Amino acid sequence: MVTESGGFDYPRASKVHRPSDDEDIAFMSVIELGELIRTKKVTSRELTDIFLRRLKRYSPVLQSVITFTEDLAYKQAKEADDLLEQGKYLGPLHGIPYGLKDIIAVPHYKTTWGSRTFKNQVLDMEAYVYKRLKSAGAVLVAKLVTGSPAYDDIWFGGRTRNPWNIEEFSNGSSAGPAASTAAGMVPFAIGSETVGSITYPAARCGVAALRPTFGTVAWTDVMSISESLVFSWKLFVNIVRLVLIS
Incomplete structure (x- = not known):
């Protein structure tokens, strides 16, 4: 919901307690993690440690990460x-780790x-969607698998698997964002869709x-197969509400 001042009115979680087990933290919603950060019950550095460890532990099985950042x-x-620490809180994505589909330039x-x-390939470009997430305080931990080239779940390093059954596959070119989010390797991820x-x-x-x-989210500096059909998107686990950064 957009407020009169032009900002977003997003839901807040209340009385959120930090679990003692990092496994439980990994599957908390973005809203819950944001509240832990806002109330200084966890730091962004700690969350980054947790999710990078999970990415490195499970990516060899799921084949969902191309580049760690x-x-x-x-x-x-x-x-x-x-x-x-300076009293500046940027909003619900402040300090939250995430992943980008590897068609998005950083x-x-x-x-x-x-x-x-x-x-x-290294592109000297900064995609619009990455700029917006950076300005919201989100923390990029990995570039995630896209099928080649932005088609299906087969890429140059293998084929991305379904975390619920690793004998099956993730399907679709945003395979890495989907599998990584489902496995609690990132709290949310950005992908794209043509069809x-x-x-x-x-x-x-x-x-x-x-x-x-x-047209809601600009696809500047994002590889596209069809310029009239490409969308940017988000994946979340345990969502309270989807919050669009646009």
């Missing part, structure tokens, strides 16, 4: 923690499009997905 993640986490990191041909790349992996992996109206 570890140095960037710790830099952004420190910035988020420092801002909070400076100094590979953007492979899932293709063997482009597996070493089915949102709906197929979300259905297969059992996560909720938001497919926004075309």
